[in-house]
Amino acid sequence: MLGLGMAEEQAELSFDQRLAALRETKLRQTREKQEALRVMDQDDHGRIMPPKELQDLTEYMGPSGEMVRDAKLNNFKPKSNHPSSGFFGAKACGENFRLFLEAHPVYIDPMSSMAGGYMAYFMGYRNPGWPPELDYPSLAEEQRKYGIYAGIGAPQHFCQDMVIGFELGWGGLLKKIQRYRKVNPKSADFYDGLEQVIIGTRDWMRRHVEAARRMAAEEKNPTLRRNLLEMAEINERLLTKPPRTFREACQWSVWYQMIARMYNGSGSMGAVDVWLKPLYDWESAAGTLSDEEAIFHLACLLLNDTQYFQLGGPDAEGRDTTNRLSFLVLEAVHRLKAPANIGVRVFDGLDPELLKRSVEIMFEDKTGFPKFLGDKGLVEGFARNGYSVKLARERIYSGCHWFAIPGREYTLNDCVKINFATVFDVAFWDMMNNTKIKPSVDELWRSFERHLHRAVEVTKEGLDFQMKHMHEVFPELVLDLLCYGTIEKGLDATNGGLEYYNLCIDGSGLATVADSFAAAEQRVEKEKRLTWSQLAESMKNDYKDAENMRLMLSSIPRYGRGGTRADEWAVRVVQAFVRFAKEKPTPAGFNIIPGLFSWASMISMGQTVGATPNGRHAGAPISHGASPDPGFLRGGNAPTAMAVAVASVQCGYGNTAPLQLDMDPGLASGEEGLAKVEALIRGHFELGGTMINMNVVDRKQVLEAHKDPSKYPNLIVRVTGFSAYFASLSKNLRQLVVDRILAEET
Amino acid sequence: MLVGREMTVDEVVREVMRDKVFYDESGGGVTLSGGDPAVQHDFSRALLRRFKVEGLHTAIETAANLQWHILASLLPVTDLVMMDIKLVDSEKHRRATGSSNENILKNAVRLSKTGKPLIIRVPVIPGVNDMADEIAAIAKFVQGFPNLWYLELLPFHRLGEGKYEALGLKYAASSLTAPTKEKMKELADAAGKFGVKVRGY
Numbered sequence: 001m002l003g004l005g006m007a008e009e010q011a012e013l014s015f016d017q018r019l020a021a022l023r024e025t026k027l028r029q030t031r032e033k034q035e036a037l038r039v040m041d042q043d044d045h046g047r048i049m050p051p052k053e054l055q056d057l058t059e060y061m062g063p064s065g066e067m068v069r070d071a072k073l074n075n076f077k078p079k080s081n082h083p084s085s086g087f088f089g090a091k092a093c094g095e096n097f098r099l100f101l102e103a104h105p106v107y108i109d110p111m112s113s114m115a116g117g118y119m120a121y122f123m124g125y126r127n128p129g130w131p132p133e134l135d136y137p138s139l140a141e142e143q144r145k146y147g148i149y150a151g152i153g154a155p156q157h158f159c160q161d162m163v164i165g166f167e168l169g170w171g172g173l174l175k176k177i178q179r180y181r182k183v184n185p186k187s188a189d190f191y192d193g194l195e196q197v198i199i200g201t202r203d204w205m206r207r208h209v210e211a212a213r214r215m216a217a218e219e220k221n222p223t224l225r226r227n228l229l230e231m232a233e234i235n236e237r238l239l240t241k242p243p244r245t246f247r248e249a250c251q252w253s254v255w256y257q258m259i260a261r262m263y264n265g266s267g268s269m270g271a272v273d274v275w276l277k278p279l280y281d282w283e284s285a286a287g288t289l290s291d292e293e294a295i296f297h298l299a300c301l302l303l304n305d306t307q308y309f310q311l312g313g314p315d316a317e318g319r320d321t322t323n324r325l326s327f328l329v330l331e332a333v334h335r336l337k338a339p340a341n342i343g344v345r346v347f348d349g350l351d352p353e354l355l356k357r358s359v360e361i362m363f364e365d366k367t368g369f370p371k372f373l374g375d376k377g378l379v380e381g382f383a384r385n386g387y388s389v390k391l392a393r394e395r396i397y398s399g400c401h402w403f404a405i406p407g408r409e410y411t412l413n414d415c416v417k418i419n420f421a422t423v424f425d426v427a428f429w430d431m432m433n434n435t436k437i438k439p440s441v442d443e444l445w446r447s448f449e450r451h452l453h454r455a456v457e458v459t460k461e462g463l464d465f466q467m468k469h470m471h472e473v474f475p476e477l478v479l480d481l482l483c484y485g486t487i488e489k490g491l492d493a494t495n496g497g498l499e500y501y502n503l504c505i506d507g508s509g510l511a512t513v514a515d516s517f518a519a520a521e522q523r524v525e526k527e528k529r530l531t532w533s534q535l536a537e538s539m540k541n542d543y544k545d546a547e548n549m550r551l552m553l554s555s556i557p558r559y560g561r562g563g564t565r566a567d568e569w570a571v572r573v574v575q576a577f578v579r580f581a582k583e584k585p586t587p588a589g590f591n592i593i594p595g596l597f598s599w600a601s602m603i604s605m606g607q608t609v610g611a612t613p614n615g616r617h618a619g620a621p622i623s624h625g626a627s628p629d630p631g632f633l634r635g636g637n638a639p640t641a642m643a644v645a646v647a648s649v650q651c652g653y654g655n656t657a658p659l660q661l662d663m664d665p666g667l668a669s670g671e672e673g674l675a676k677v678e679a680l681i682r683g684h685f686e687l688g689g690t691m692i693n694m695n696v697v698d699r700k701q702v703l704e705a706h707k708d709p710s711k712y713p714n715l716i717v718r719v720t721g722f723s724a725y726f727a728s729l730s731k732n733l734r735q736l737v738v739d740r741i742l743a744e745e746t
Numbered sequence: 747m748l749v750g751r752e753m754t755v756d757e758v759v760r761e762v763m764r765d766k767v768f769y770d771e772s773g774g775g776v777t778l779s780g781g782d783p784a785v786q787h788d789f790s791r792a793l794l795r796r797f798k799v800e801g802l803h804t805a806i807e808t809a810a811n812l813q814w815h816i817l818a819s820l821l822p823v824t825d826l827v828m829m830d831i832k833l834v835d836s837e838k839h840r841r842a843t844g845s846s847n848e849n850i851l852k853n854a855v856r857l858s859k860t861g862k863p864l865i866i867r868v869p870v871i872p873g874v875n876d877m878a879d880e881i882a883a884i885a886k887f888v889q890g891f892p893n894l895w896y897l898e899l900l901p902f903h904r905l906g907e908g909k910y911e912a913l914g915l916k917y918a919a920s921s922l923t924a925p926t927k928e929k930m931k932e933l934a935d936a937a938g939k940f941g942v943k944v945r946g947y
Binding site: 563 | 760761764765767768770771772773774
C-alpha cells in the first residue's frame with residue numbers, strides 16, 4: 001500500500017515522511033476530484049471521492065454559470081416526511097442525517113494521526129430544499145427585479161464555540177440535551193434532531209475504531225501500527241469523553257468539522273490558536289508533546305478540511321492572543337502547501353513576528369494564504385451598532401469574508417447580496433421610459449436611490465421570512481450543539497436560540513455602477529459627446545456597431561484611480577446603501593450590517609444585467625465586491641491605489657469590503673520588499689480597511705495554466721475570499737482570474 | 747503628447763498624498779526621478795517644497811550634469827540626493843556618453859560639502875565600466891565624501907528594449923547582456939577596498 005520495500009516496511013517513519021506521504025495522497029485525491037467533478041467553483045474542501053461503487057454523479061448549475069457535478073452516496077436515500085417528497089424540520093433532518101452517516105464509508109489513512117474523511121454532502125439530498133407551501137411569490141418577484149440573493153433557505157454562515165465541545169464531549173452534550181429536554185418539553189422535536197446527529201456521529205466514529213484495530217493487526221510498519229492502535233484507543237474514548245490531550249482535541253475537531261461540513265456546508269472554526277492553547281500548554285509543559293508532533297497533528301487537522309481559522313488578534317481586553325501555537329499553525333500550512341483559509345488579525349498590539357512570518361510564507365508558498373484582517377475597522381465598525389468594544393474584539397474571523405461571535409451570534413453572512421448593477425439597470429430604464437422627466441445624471445441618481453432603497457427593504461423582508469421559517473425547514477442541528485442558549489432554550493439558532501442577531505447584507509458590483517454614473521456624467525452631460533437617447537439606444541443594442549462609443553465610455557477615469565468623479569460616485573453609492581441598511585432594522589426587528597462582497601458570483605450576477613454606460617456588454621460579469629474594475633489604472637502604482645480606493649468605500653459597521661490584490665512574486669524580494677508589503681497591509685488597515693485577500697501569482701505560470709490546466713494540477717490561486725486549485729475552477733472563473741492578472745500587468 | 751498627461755503641482759501633490767499612510771507605515775517618501783528632475787527644476791522645486799510642507803521625506807535622482815546653482819536651489823527642499831557617476835576618466839566618459847564629465851565631478855565634490863545625505867549610483871554597463879579599475883576609480887573619488895551613505899552598483903538591464911521596439915527605434919544596447927552576479931561581486935569588492943560602503947547585487 002505504501003510502495004515501501006521490505007526493509008523500509010519495518011523502519012520507523014518520521015513526521016516529515018508521513019506528511020510527505022499525506023501530501024502525495026492529497027494531490028492524488030484532488031486529481032481524482034478534478035477528473036470526476038470537473039469543475040469546483042468554491043473552496044477546495046477536504047472532501048474525498050466515495051468509492052466508485054457508491055458514487056452517484058449528478059449535475060447542477062454552479063455560481064459561475066457552468067454546470068457543476070456532485071457525487072452522492074448511492075446507498076443513502078432520505079426518508080420523506082412531506083407530500084413534496086422532501087424532508088423538513090429538526091427531527092426529520094436529524095434522522096436523515098443519522099441514516100446518511102450510517103451509509104457513509106469509513107476512511108483511515110494510516111499515515112495520518114486523525115481518523116476520518118468525508119465523501120459527500122448531506123444537504124445535496126434535500127429536494128426540494130424548501131417546502132412548496134411556504135411560498136413567497138410577491139417577495140420573489142421583487143428579489144428577481146433587483147438581482148437579490150435573498151438568503152432564504154441559506155444555512156450556517158455563523159460560528160459555534162469549540163470550547164463547549166471540548167468541555168462536554170459527545171457524552172456531555174447528550175446529557176445536556178436530556179436535561180433540557182425536561183425543561184422545555186415543547187421542543188421535543190428539536191432535541192430529537194440534535195440527539196440523532198450525535199448518535200449518528202458516534203456510530204460513524206465507532207466504525208472507525210473497529211477499522212483502525214483491524215488495520216493495525218495487518219500493518220507491518222511499527223510506526224503506523226502504533227498510530228492505528230492509538231487512533232482506535234483515542235476514538236473509543238472520544239465516543240463519550242471530552243478530549244484531554246492535544247491530539248484528542250484535534251481529532252475531536254476533525255469529527256466536528258466533518259459533520260458540520262457534511263450537514264450544511266459549515267466551515268467556520270474560529271480562533272484555533274485560542275481554543276487549542278490550554279491543551280497545548282498543558283502537554284508541552286508536561287513534556288508529552290513536542291512542537292514537531294503538534295505541527296503534524298495540526299497538519300492532519302488542516303488536511304481533513306479547509307476550514308476558516310483566525311490567528312492572533314486581541315482578546316476581549318485588547319491583549320494579543322498570539323502564542324506559540326499561532327506560529328505552529330502557520331508552519332503546518334506552510335509544510336502542507338495545500339489550500340487553507342486562515343486569517344491573521346492585524347492590530348497595533350500584534351506580535352510583529354506573526355505578521356512578518358505570514359507575509360514571508362505568503363510570498364514563498366504562493367497559495368494565497370494567509371489573508372489579513374483589519375482589527376481597527378472591524379472593531380470600531382461593530383461597536384457602531386451599539387455593542388461594546390470588548391464584544392467587538394470577540395467577533396472572530398470564521399468565513400470567506402466574515403466574522404461572528406462564536407456560539408453567540410447568528411449572522412447569515414455571505415448569503416444575502418444586492419446586485420447594485422441590476423438596481424442601476426432598473427433605475428436607468430425607469431428614467432428613460434418615463435416620458436414625464438428629462439433624463440439627467442441627477443434624475444438617474446434619484447431613480448437609483450429610490451430603487452436601491454426598495455431593494456434593501458425587500459431584502460430585509462426576505463430576511464424576516466428566513467428567520468420565521470428556517471428552523472422548521474432545515475435547522476442548524478450541528479452548529480446548535482456548540483452554541484450558548486440553543487440547547488438551554490430548546491430553540492434553533494435561526495429561531496431565537498442565540499444572544500445576538502446581526503444579519504448581513506452585501507452589495508455587489510460597485511465599480512460597474514460608479515463607473516457607469518461617471519461615464520454618463522462626463523460623456524453625456526459635461527462633454528455632450530452623445531445624448532441620453534443615443535446612450536440608451538446603444539445600450540439596448542449592446543453597443544452593436546457602436547464600438548467607438550463603447551470605448552469612449554469605458555475610457556473615462558475610473559473608480560480606483562483616486563480623486564476622480566467615479567471615485568466620488570463609488571463613495572456616494574456606498575453611503576446611500578449604508579444609510580438604507582441602517583435606517584431601521586428589519587420589520588421583525590433584526591439588526592442589519594452592510595458590507596461589500598460578491599463571492600464568486602460576479603459571473604452569474606452579470607448574466608441578467610443589460611449593457612451598462614461604463615461600456616460593459618450585456619451579460620458580462622459585474623465588478624468584484626468593492627474592487628475597481630480590472631484595468632482601472634494603466635501603469636502607476638495599482639496596489640496602493642486599490643488599497644486607498646477600497647478603504648474609502650468601507651461600510652463601517654464591522655462587516656467587510658475586502659481588498660483583493662494580486663501581487664507579483666518579485667515585489668517582495670528580500671527583507672525590504674517584505675517590509676513594503678507589510679506597510680501596504682498596515683496602511684490599508686490604518687485607513688479603515690477590513691480585510692485583504694492577497695494572491696501572489698507567477699503571471700506566466702497562470703497564463704500557461706489557463707491554456708492547459710492539467711499541466712498545473714497543484715497551482716493554487718486565491719479566487720476571492722477563498723483559495724482553490726486553479727485546475728479545479730470553471731473556465732469562466734479562471735478567465736476572471738486571468739483578466740485581473742493581465743490588467744495589472746500593463 | 748504621445749504618452750502621459752500634463753499635470754499641475756496641485757494635481758501631483760493630491761495624487762501623492764493619497765498614499766501618505768503607506769509612506770508613514772514604511773518609513774518611505776517621494777523620489778523625483780527622470781529623466782532628470784533638475785531639467786524641469788522650477789516645477790521640481792515647487793513640488794518638493796509642497797512635499798516638505800506636508801511632512802514627507804523627499805529625494806531626487808539626478809545625473810548632476812547642470813549648472814550648480816540650479817542643483818543647489820533644489821537642496822533646501824530635498825532630504826536625500828541620489829547621483830550618477832559612470833566614469834571618472836573624462837575622455838572615456840566623452841566616448842561613452844558624448845559629453846565630458848568635468849561638470850558632473852565638480853558638482854559631486856560640491857554636493858559632498860553640503861552635508862546632505864548622498865548616494866552615488868553607478869550603472870554598470872558591459873564594455874564601458876564593468877572593470878574593477880574603473881569602479882575602483884569611482885570609489886577612490888568618493889571615498890572622502892563625509893555625507894556619502896553608500897555607493898550603489900546597478901547592473902545594466904534590458905528592460906527598455908520593448909519600449910524602443912514599440913517606438914520603432916533601434917535599441918543600441920541590443921548586443922549587451924546583463925553582468926553576472928559574480929561580476930557584480932567582483933566590482934563591489936574592488937570598490938570596497940577604498941573603505942567605501944557598497945551596495946550592489
